[in-house]
Amino acid sequence: MSESTVRSVSWSPKGNLLAWSQSIGFEGIGRFDISSKRLRSFSSLDARITELAWMPDGSGLMIVYQTLQTGGRTQIGFVSYPSGKFSSLTRDTNYYPYFSLSGDGNTIATVQQVRNFHLALLSSAGAEIPAAPAVLAATQNIESLAWDGDNLLLNKSSQIDLIPRDGQSSTTLIHDPNALVLFLNSCPAAHAIVFTWIGHAGSPNATLWRGGVGGTNPAEVTHGQLDFARVCSPQGRRAYYMDPATGRLVGGGLAGAGSGEVVAGTVVPNGILAAPTFSLSPDGKELAFLTSVADPATKMTSQRIALLDIDSGKPARLLDPDPRIAYAPIFSPDGKSLSYKIREKGVDNIWIQPLDGSAGHQLTKFTSEQIEEYDWSPDGKSVAVLRGHTSSDVVLLRATNP
Numbered sequence: 001m002s003e004s005t006v007r008s009v010s011w012s013p014k015g016n017l018l019a020w021s022q023s024i025g026f027e028g029i030g031r032f033d034i035s036s037k038r039l040r041s042f043s044s045l046d047a048r049i050t051e052l053a054w055m056p057d058g059s060g061l062m063i064v065y066q067t068l069q070t071g072g073r074t075q076i077g078f079v080s081y082p083s084g085k086f087s088s089l090t091r092d093t094n095y096y097p098y099f100s101l102s103g104d105g106n107t108i109a110t111v112q113q114v115r116n117f118h119l120a121l122l123s124s125a126g127a128e129i130p131a132a133p134a135v136l137a138a139t140q141n142i143e144s145l146a147w148d149g150d151n152l153l154l155n156k157s158s159q160i161d162l163i164p165r166d167g168q169s170s171t172t173l174i175h176d177p178n179a180l181v182l183f184l185n186s187c188p189a190a191h192a193i194v195f196t197w198i199g200h201a202g203s204p205n206a207t208l209w210r211g212g213v214g215g216t217n218p219a220e221v222t223h224g225q226l227d228f229a230r231v232c233s234p235q236g237r238r239a240y241y242m243d244p245a246t247g248r249l250v251g252g253g254l255a256g257a258g259s260g261e262v263v264a265g266t267v268v269p270n271g272i273l274a275a276p277t278f279s280l281s282p283d284g285k286e287l288a289f290l291t292s293v294a295d296p297a298t299k300m301t302s303q304r305i306a307l308l309d310i311d312s313g314k315p316a317r318l319l320d321p322d323p324r325i326a327y328a329p330i331f332s333p334d335g336k337s338l339s340y341k342i343r344e345k346g347v348d349n350i351w352i353q354p355l356d357g358s359a360g361h362q363l364t365k366f367t368s369e370q371i372e373e374y375d376w377s378p379d380g381k382s383v384a385v386l387r388g389h390t391s392s393d394v395v396l397l398r399a400t401n402p
Helices: 133-137
Strands: 006-011 017-022 029-033 038-043 048-054 060-066 075-080 086-088 099-101 107-123 144-148 151-155 159-164 171-175 180-187 192-198 206-212 228-232 238-243 248-253 271-280 286-294 301-309 317-319 337-344 347-354 370-376 382-398
Touching: 017 048, 048 099, 060 099, 144 370, 144 382, 151 180, 159 180, 180 228, 192 228, 206 228, 206 238, 228 271, 238 271, 271 301, 337 370, 347 382
Parallel strands: 006 048, 144 180, 347 370
Antiparallel strands: 006 017, 017 029, 029 038, 048 060, 060 075, 075 086, 099 107, 107 382, 144 151, 151 159, 159 171, 180 192, 192 206, 228 238, 238 248, 271 286, 286 301, 301 317, 337 347, 370 382
């Protein structure tokens, strides 16, 4: 067991067992027996478990989990001990990110979250463009988006749809009800789309896939456990993605032959990746990502934007972002500036930071809601923004031990 793979741990009431869940992939639950000093599998549940806690009577574990069947939504379940039998306590379209058990284990307090996000099309000046009805109708259940020429690619968890900018039609490119799409992007030069797929063909791993422009002939490109946050080089020969197990950025051929190579310089001294995504400059020469850097003297951390010249082998150049930065930067289509989300009093907007050192400015003027994701059109004339809010309510559930 590696420290980097442990997400949540819990001691049994008697203190003789330690249970843990993995932070990568769908790995189930492991346990460590103090008396025998042996690591064993607790449950082979095909789920990503984000939180767990022993029941006060030691009869099992309450868990927060994600599976392909939940569409990636976090739900609450119970795993009995020692049989490892699983049963779900919530089965709905809401999210339950964490919980707290009462002292007798009979009541669970949790937060029920409902996501309400919609697609907005903005001009390069930040003004909202009236979207065609077909576009608005297709904005339900969007997890991520990307431009593909003059079209929009929409990730709807189990499928990828394509919608022209004029919104007159909608085409499903990829569909697998037993799999989950995590990220997507387009590779115009390679006449392909790339995306992270988990669960396809029964695989528990999240790997990088490529398909033709129309989603034809999907083929696996990488073979890791959790490869995501992908971008393509302008020439269409390489794809870059992140390996969260090591926190490194990796580059590899789109043909899928051989393993990718770690991009030198992506590890910043005294720093860690502050967001699991990154951006490639339009000329394919630089990578931009957000890093949290600690001062060895004061132990204080600060957010910095790292700009890495891919071929030079030199350390990344660090820039000071607006202090309200809330996520990783994105190169503008002309490569002359970076944009990123800023958050102030719970409201998200897009900030533009020129790379020539001149003063930055706020692109959007939103007065409410958060930005889940956004992407510039290749011609720089439009910005597609997924924005909205999450409603949260505290609910009490009656725990049952099957």
